[in-house]
Structure formats: structure tokens, C-alpha cells
Amino acid sequence: MPAIEEVDLLVLGSGEAGKYLAWTLGSQGQRCAVIERRYIGGSCPTIACLPSKNVIHSAKVASLLRRGAEFGLPTSAQPVDMAAVRDRKRRMVDGLIDMHQQKFAASGAELVMGSGKFITPRTIEVELNAGGMRTFHGKRVVICTGSRARLDETPGLRESHPLTHIEALELDQVPPQLIILGGGYIGLEFAQAFRRLGSEVTIIERNATVIHREDEDVTAAVTELLHDEGIEVLTNASVERISGTSGAQVSIETSGNGAPRTIVGTHLLVAGGRTPNTDGIGLELAGVKLEPHGHVRVDERLQTTAESVYAVGDCAGSPHFTHVAFDDFRILRDNFAGGSRVTTGRQVPFCLFLDPELARVGLSEREAREQGIAYRLAKLPMVAVLRTRTLSETRGFMKALIEPQGQGDKILGFTAFGPDAGELLPAVQVAMSAGLPYTALREAIFTHPTMGEGFGPLFSSIK
Template identity: 60%
Template sequence: MMQMAADEVVVEEYDLVVLGSGEGSKFVAWTQARQGKRVAVIEQRWVGGSCPNIACLPSKNLIQSAKVASYFSRAAEFGIETAGYKVKMGGVIQRKRGMVKGLVDIHLRNFETSGAELVLGHGVFVEPRLIEVKLNTGGVRRLRGTDVLIGTGTHARVETIPGLAAAKPLTHIDALELETLPEHLIVLGGGYIGLEFAQALRRLGSRVTVVERNGSLLHREDADVTAGLQGLFDEEGIEVILHATVESVLGTSGEGVAVRYLQGGEEKTLEGTHLMVALGRTPNTKGIGLELAGVDLDERGYVKVNARLETTAPHTWALGDVTGNPQFTHVAFDDFRVVRDNLAGGDHVTTGRQVPFVMFTDPELARIGLSEAEAKAKGISYRLFRIPMAAVLRTRTLSETRGFMKALVGEDDRILGITVFGVDGGEIMSAVQIAMLAGLPYTTLRDAVLAHPTLMEGLVVLFSSTPVVVKPD
């Protein structure tokens, strides 16, 4: 049914209107549409959201190309003679673009087959549950939903450092489109995104410097993790500047930049050809009329939601990064399950879920559950099992022995957490996560008959090692 608004723009009625086509949003839309609901999804640019277009999958595609390049540089180690190799960034980027196109095509087919309508344009709330869309092709539509779902995500934060915005720094989006390799890339930020790109572009041939305001890379992780990352970057020739407060930036990224920073009370200057910002994320909540929709924001600008992912406005939901929950695609997918169930009358909540993370450096860093620092802060006693990755025999066949794995086990023999800094760390961590979800004691993994030689077999070695008992102070 359609109604005429006062300005004679047709108001189109839907069971569900979704703002943003990211991970959680698209699955809610497709599921509802397949159930016979009338659903519209408003997307300004990235069909399917950031993950298949400009984030998770494209960045891992680039990282894989960089890993292949690293194998070429190590060819002699494997008994292979080469006359040298050359990285062609155009080819690297074309491989990435081909993958992205295939993923977008899959998304378009899913919209078509599910019956969810994809509306390309910029959506703004004009009143509760009513969104006006300025179409990319011109014109305006107004869509009203019995329910509305907000999934507008986040974007890279460019801090108000003098000269930074004027320098036109790269974000992760721009870095994934570089057809010419930077001569010297300066990365501001020592978090996930900055470290992944720093290593990848170093392996592809750039000189890279990481500037971090804190005293270590990934400063919230345990000391052995941050030390391992520092050692990795030292080994690969990536310069790391710690305790550095950026004061100003001169120049333009791609032409030449000078970063002025304070370190230990001394002002210093770092010069490079390109500058990348990886200083965190900002929610996409400005300028979309949330105040007219009755949707409140928290002090950081994220959409306020309860454990059911309901906003402060009736029949208005939000999920994914825009809610301020952990900013991972797998969290957004679980958010989809929460909203799906609650739209059907259930009472599914986000509380108590285990959230794993993997940083796709090489070797990977993966963790689920408690770190040592978190356990100590909570006053939890634990037994610490720890082995070097070299103790896992499969790593020796791969010539990938760098790193370690460690697990925290509680007094009831349940696994409290595991950290893997090693080859395929995400896969190893996921196996332990399944055991944790099942509430299995660590002895189940210790006594399992696992195939030899595999990386998973390392869990037998880990949990057969002699633990250190750690009690709260």
C-alpha cells in the first residue's frame, strides 16, 4: 500500500526497511524476504557491505599476494634457485578486484533470488521508521517499514591533527587500490589494520614505518604477544616508532609527507612518500536523521541498543559495527541471528557470547577467551600451558616455526582462553573454541588421537606440557 506525503512524494510501505547492506543487514533482509515479507535494503555504494568490498576479504587477498612474495624472497631456504622476482602492483590489485567482482555478483543474485529489493542511494530518516532515499540514478523515494533496521557501519577515523586531513592520507580503502608501490609508507597506528597493511606492503617491496602512540604494538595484549609482534616486525625490516605523539603533518600522501611527533619530550620528524591512517573507527551515524527517528546515540556516537539489539525507538533495530559492539564480521553475522529471532517474537540476546579475533599478519595472532592480563585483572586463578610453535612438528616441515601458543585452564579443568601466535593460528584457535563452547575439559584435547603431522596435533603437545600455576595477588 502506498500513501501520498504532504510534498506529494509517494510513501512506499514495507514490512522491513534496512539501511545498509552489510553482513548482518543483508542476512536479515534475505531471510525475511524468503519468508514472504516485503523488504527493501538501502545501500549507497558497497553492495554487501565493507567485508566483501573494502575490508576483510580484499585485505586478506592482498595479504596472500604478499605472502607469496615472501616465499619468493625465501626461495633458497626451500632449495629453489631464482633469478629474482618483481612485484607488479597492478596485477596484485587486479587479482583483488576480480575476487571482489565475483563476491558482489553473488550478492546481487542473492537479492534477486530472495526477493529483497536493493535500493541504491543515500538514505536519511525524516521521521520514525520513514526513510527518504536520494537515488544514485536521480530522484527520491520514501520507504516506511513496519520495522526498520540500521546497519550503516563505520569508517576510518582521521584525527584532528594539524595538516593530517590536508595531507589526504590513505585509509585501508585507498591502500587496497594502490597500483604503484609506495617507496616509503608511514602508517599511523599499531592496531590490527595498521599492522596487517604494514607487513603486506613491506613484503611487496615498500619501506614501511609504523608510528604508535603507546608503548607497544597491540598494547592491550599480553607482553609476550606484543614482544612477539615487535620481533616479527624487526625481522622483516619494518621500523616501529613507539611512544610517539603526532603533532602535525606536512605535505600530501603520494607526493611526500613529513610527520612531526614528540617522543620522550623531544620533537622529531619522519619523512615518507605515502601516509596511511589506521587510528580507529568512527560510526556512520551523522547526517542520517537519527534524531528524527527517535534513535539515541551513546557518548561515542554509536547507536544505543539493548541486548536484543533494539534501539530507543519502537520497531527500530540496529546491528553490526554501528552499535559499538566488537567490530568483526562474525559478530555482525551473530547479530543477524539475534535480530532474526526477535523479529519472529523470540528473546535472543547478545550477552554471554564468545567473540574470537584473528589478526592476519604472518604468522597470525588469534585469541578466544581470557588473556593473562584479563585473568589477573579479574582475580582468576589459572594454569598456564605454553609452548613454542617449533614444538609442533608440522611447523618444521613448513619452515614456519615462529611464535608460540598458550592456554589458560581453570581449576575445574575448563579452558578459559587460548592465544596462538603462529602459522594458521586462527584455525588452531577455532578448534579450541569449539571445545570451550562444549564445556570440555582440556584433557579431552590432551588425550585426543589427532592426525600426524598436523598443526592441530600441537594441541596435544600444548596440553601435555607442564603448566605454571598463577594465582591472583
């Protein structure tokens, strides 16, 4: 067994929270080691968030080219060069990896490439990718191992060798017929992107609607978008059996909506949720307990059941967003310096990167009703925001929930479905965080013509 190397901070996994914590403490002179099996910087810059948005943008450009005549330009009906789409994505990822390596070098934090597992409390043994072993003991240890696509026990699923988001982003040919299991964020983003790149696409969703936890007007609008794009959506559909091999031919036997049905395609993409990467890393030897679904058990300060061991991001059950993992980093950074930040009560925004985007922060109407919270509603069609007319992108709406009259004027929640909807969130978030009344946005002077200009008429509709 190699000699044990002592470090101030030992991080298992180089995802968002772990890498920023190592860079920060490393730049302060602490000895930090980050163990990463494969994806430098974690999944976001290499196989998930940024790569998928890169491909999604290529798909949007393809869509715009087909609409050329609408803008007085030649219309292109040429097939998409999927290898070129993939290579553009790869170039971006390569640049991001270089950036991460530079940040490790500049901060003094060491990036150790290999597979790590606990062998005793706060001690991790690493089988190096280049060969050999190293063993580290940390004064503080952070588990930052992320999550992976979940494959359920549907008969034939694993044998069909389905795509996950990782393999889908590496395709060099457009799938002729793509079947997607799951109508959540990942499933919808890939459905629209591959439809625009040239695939026939079918979504199979077990619930009554896609993104079923959202408000009815939201799911209706998104469903209409998918229909208009030529995407078939099967809801209330249970997958009974899968046969064949993804990449050649797959056959999906479904039940629901009164009759069985068989869906045949060339490729199968699984987008039915995530499972934490907490198995096989020796957590039982470290005194770290898990929740029933496999997440590391943490308190509001991200402390695990083991002394001086913390967990962050997806593996700790934090909402599966990079921006939440970054806030996990800030919590540990400040608490290590004597602070008392917690995860409870955080304002968590999200954006679904369809075209147009769906973005939300705070309460939805569904959540307000379920929690018995009264509200006033403001709603505005996107066509009333003049910027959308200049773009020929008038689909959608924005809406806000406001405290009841006589109880205050604070914003309880905001939803936007329209062009660049995600860019509308920051202004509303700042107002909500500062406890400002909705009138602060109603009375502000926003540049004309921008999407933010829509806040005026939206909040003017409040009674």
C-alpha cells in the same frame, strides 16, 4: 514527495547483519528493502576484510618467491607489479558483488542503491543513485551503516590527504616509503603486506607497544616479527604536526621517548581506529539516540531507543568483526521469530592476519589478572608442533588458560601465534562453548602432521 512504500523490513546499509536478515525474511515471503549507498554487501567483501586478505596473500607469495633458494627453487628479486596485485583483488570483489546480487534476486529482497536518511520514525527517504527519490516505511527498521576510518584533529592531517584502507587497496604502484599511523590490527596487517610488496615502512604508535592490549609475550613476539621484516616501529610517539601530501611527500613531526623526531615518507596511511557512520542520516528524527562516541544506543537485544528500530554491527558498537555482525543477524532473526537471544556473554574470537597469524578467544593473561581470575597456564613453542618444521615456519607459540586445580578443568582462554593460528580456534571454541575440560583436547587423536596435533603436548603440560 513520492508515495510512501510499505515494507515488512527496511534496512539502512547492506552490511553483514542487514543483508542476511533481509535475505532470510525475504525468502520467507516478507517484503524487504535494503538501502545501500555504494558498497554492495557492505565493507567486508568490497573494501575491507576480504580485499585486504587478498592483498596480504599476494604479499606472502612475494615473500616466498624471495625465499626460493630455501626451498630449492629459483629466487625472484623482481619488483612487484602492484597494478596486477590490485587487479587480482578487483576480480575477487567483482565476483563477490555478483554473488550478492544473485542472493538478493533469489531471496526476493530488494536492493535499493541510493543515500537514505530518516525523515520520520521508521520512514526513510532515499536519493537514488540513478536519479529520483523513493520513500519507505518499515514495520521493522534495522540500522546497519557500519563505520569508517577515523581521522583525528592532528594539525595538517586532513590537508595531507592520507590513505585509509580503502585507498591503500586501490594503489597501482608500491609506495616507496609508507608511514602508518597506528599499530593496531589494520596498521600491522598493512605494514607487513606493503613491506613484503617492496615498501619501506614506518609505524608510529602512541602507546608503549603495538597491539598494546595484548599480553606482553604476544606484543614482544609481534614486535620481533616486525623488526625481522625490516619495519621500523616508533612507540610512545605522539604526532604533533603533518605537512606535505600523501603520494608525493609527507613529513611527520613526533614527540616522545625523550626527543622530537621528524619522519619523512612518500605515502601516509591512517589506521588509528574507527568511527561509526551515524551522522547525517536523520537519527534525531527517528527517535534514535546515540552514545557519546556516536554509536547507536542499543540494549542486549539490539533494540534502539525507538520502537521497532534496531541497530547492528559496527554502528551499534558491536565488536568490529564480520563474524560478530553475523551473530547480530542471528539474534534479530531469532528474536523476530519469538526468541530471546542477547548479545551479553558472547564468545568473540579474533585473528590478526599477519604472517604468522595471531589468534585468540576467551581470556588473555592480562585480562585474567585485571579481573582477579586465577588460572593455570599451558604454553608451547610452535617449534614443538612438527607441522611448523615441514613449513619452515617455526616462529611463535600457543598458550591456554585453565581453571585452577580443584575448581575445574575448563578452558578460560586460548592464544596462538603461528602458521594458520586462526584455524586452531574452532576446536578450542567448541570445547569452551560446550564446557568441555581441556583433557578432551589433550586426549583427542589429531591427524599427523597438522597444527591441531599441537593440542596434545600443549594441554599435557597442565599440572
